[in-house]
Amino acid sequence: MPQEQPNTQETIQKRRDFVPKLMELNEKVLFGDIWERPGLSKRDRSLITVATLVARDRMRSPAPSPLAQPLARVM
Numbered sequence: 001m002p003q004e005q006p007n008t009q010e011t012i013q014k015r016r017d018f019v020p021k022l023m024e025l026n027e028k029v030l031f032g033d034i035w036e037r038p039g040l041s042k043r044d045r046s047l048i049t050v051a052t053l054v055a056r057d058r059m060r061s062p063a064p065s066p067l068a069q070p071l072a073r074v075m
Contacts, residue, residue, distance in 0.1 A: 016023045035045065 012023075040048075
């Protein structure tokens with residue numbers, strides 16, 4: 001029988017209980033000071049975040065080898 005996954009609030013509370021200072025810094029500095037800093041719109045910040053996550057994921061997974069790609073026939 002599959003176990004139920006904890007909801008987001010439960011997960012956050014468990015983290016707060018385990019590492020309270022880290023969670024406080026995360027919320028105040030990262031999502032407070034840095035995210036709310038003037039200069040970029042929230043839309044631009046979100047686009048940068050998504051682009052960073054995509055690029056990070058691509059760096060983790062190896063790129064397909066050129067030898068694995070079918071060769072294009074040149075006529």
